[in-house]
Amino acid sequence: MSSRPSQSAETSTIVYKCIVRYNFTMTQARTPLVDTAQPFLRAAEHFNHTLFEGQLPPHTVSLQRHMRALSLFLPSRWRKTTGSTMHEVALNPALFAERPLLMILQAIVQGQCHLWQHTYGSPSRAGYHNSEWSSKMETLGFTVSVPGAPHRKTGQHVIVTPVARGPFVASCVEWIEQGSAIDWLDQGFVPSEINVLSLTGAHLRAATRRHLLLPVCDGFQRLVSVINTDHAKRKRKVCYRCPRCQTSVWGKEGLALKCLQCSARYAVVPAALRRPQRQHERASSLG
DSSP: OEEEEEEOTTTOOEEEEEEOOOOOOOOOOOOHHHHHHHHHHHHHHHHHHHTSTTOSOOEEEEEOOOTTOSEEEEEEEEEOTTSOEEEEEEEOGGGSTTSBHHHHHHHHHHHHHHHHHHHHSOOOSTTOBOHHHHHHHHHTTEEEEBTTBTTOOOBSSOEEEEOTTSHHHHHHHHHHTTTOOOOOOOSSOOOOOOOOOOOOOTTSOHHHHHHHHSBGGGGOHHHHHHHHHHHHHOOOEEEEEOTTTOOEEEEETTOOOBOTTTOOBOEEEOGGGSOOOOOSSOOEEOO
16 A cells, blocks of 8 residues: 655645555355355356246345245345346255255246346246246246146146256256356255155266255265254144144144044144245245
8 A cells, every 4th residue: 555645735735645555355265155055056047048038037045944845936136236136946955955956057947037037027926836936937847736636737836857858857858967066055954744756867967966956965974963863852743733623733643633524634734845934035946
């Protein structure tokens, strides 16, 4: 830093005109936030070009822990000083451990499909998957169905399954073979019930199949033992729902409950079918 004083003729105040030269180098330290977010940012850009023909507006992928949803689409979440906005697809790192990488990549594409509909289509209420959204997902290489009604394709909660030789899986294989991987995993593990992927991936190379279809935690041996210990220590509550009245209660596993209104027995509700909690912001749940 160099400074050169000058004195004002009227006020006799000394003014320092400073020239500051910054000469430093950013440390190359690897951090979980950067290392984990960067591959998914590249994946979103990759999917935008390979699946959406580069039509999606600028958007970002973030990591934040929220409810039990794997991802959320947050329209116009960010605003710049110039007034421009940017959309966000938020991933929940607390749900990565027991899921295959393919399911996490699928959550990104589901969010991007909400973004596509938000930009070019006619979205329904927050979290609802209408026929336009489902049709778009099918063109991307997925099948869409409703729990308990496999012939339906619209609803608040839907089951989205990748087609083995569809465009989405092909795009994921291309992304994996570029050398992308997850090096960090959130130890704040949240156990949940998930649907096992029916995709066998028999047509994929062994290394690619291992990266895409095995649970992410399989690559973290120490984490696996910690997770198993936490499973034994944690007192888990489950959701029970009356099949007729649709009333829900929470309690420990193994309870035998009966509805006093209709005398029907309460049934355990899988995590994938539980209704997400209300949020103060308009967001689409993809869990």
